[in-house]
Amino acid sequence: MKTEYVKEDKLLVFEITEEIDHHVAENLRRKMDNEIQRYLPKTVLFNFNNVTFMDSAGIGMLIGRYKVARMIGGKVELTKVKPSIKKILEMCGLLKIIPIVDEEEENEKCV
Amino acid sequence: MKSVYDNEMKLEFLSKSNNEAFARISVAAFASQLDPTIEELADIKTAVSEAVTNCIIHAYEDAEGIIQIKCKIFATSIVIEISDNGNGIENVDIAKEPLFTSKPDLERSGMGFTIMESFMDEVKVESILGVGTKVTMKKFIKKKEPTEEEGEEGAKIFTSFRI
Structure with a gap:
């Protein structure tokens, strides 16, 4: 996993680079x-570009x-989610609380 | 007519969490004989991962035990049997309910069985308290060949002519 903080x-x-399982x-x-406690960010963004598996x-x-981000008044977003991962996120209803932020842009590109 | 293709494999490994990846990748490699799509393969990997994680977290908890996986391949389906000799499940119906978890402190989502059931075509759970649990899952793999019946008919006629 790579971490990046944009101060402004x-x-x-x-940026998660592993397959996400229980281990x-x-x-x-x-x-x-x-990292969250260190920076107290407004937004926590998960870049899933390199996530090929998640259960x-x-x-x-x-x-x-x-929950942690909400406690410090922040929000959580996802980006670059692969279809197989999106399937499980949708199934669990997670996208209602953690939205995928780059979707609209991608759709525009397709048009 | 194609003959029914059968194959079988068995895996046994310790209930260590770093074996979760080993288990799902091994089953996926075996299942690839059926020429599944990437999506079908991802479904199988996710379901196996859920079942094996259950064995590690719930069946054996902090102790170590043996997890066994048996896979059978048929013409258009794969049957995966994942079993342990661990704690067993007190009430399978409750355990299967979405969001139910006996370990909320571990950030478990309680979606394991729900995911297995929606990603596989059949899921059966047999469990005896203090003896163990066996999860049997089946998935149908659709045939990808262009099944134009006329084309096949034509080929058959051609062959019979040659004979």
């Missing part, structure tokens, strides 16, 4: 919470970070 926008970006999620959530452990991890 109070934006914390987590990986345990480590990721500890690292993420440290329900990833759902738990995202809901957990959503």
Whole structure:
């Protein structure tokens, strides 16, 4: 996982490069919470460009970070989600609380 | 007529969380004989990952035990059986309910069985308290060949002429 903080926008970006299962999620959530507490961002953005696999452990991890971000008055967003991952996010109803932000842009590009 | 293609494999490994990736990748590699789409393969990997994670977190908890996976391939389907000799599930119907989890402290979403059921075509859960749990899942893999019946008919006639 790569972490990037954009100070002007109070934006914390987590670029996940692993397959997210229960084994990986345990480590990721500890690292993420440290970073969130360090920067107190307004927006936590998950870049899923390199995520090729995620199971329900990833759902738990995202809901957990959503709760942490909300506690400090922030929000959580997703970007560059692959179709197979989107399927599981939709199934669990997660996109209602954690939206995918680049979708409209991508649709415009297609047109 | 194509003959029914059968194949079978068995895997046994320790209930360590770093085996989750090993399990789903192994099953996916075996399932690839059926020439599934990327989406079908992703469904299988996710379902296997859910079942194996359940064995590690719930069946064996902090102890170590053996998880067994048996796969059978038929002409257009794969059957995956994932079993453990762990704690067992007290009430399978409740465990299967969406969002139910016995371990909310671990940030479990409670969606494991729901995901297995929606990503696979059939899911059966058998469990005995103190003895173990067996999850049997089946997925149909659609044939991708261009099945133009006329074309096949034509080919058959051509062959019979040659004979």
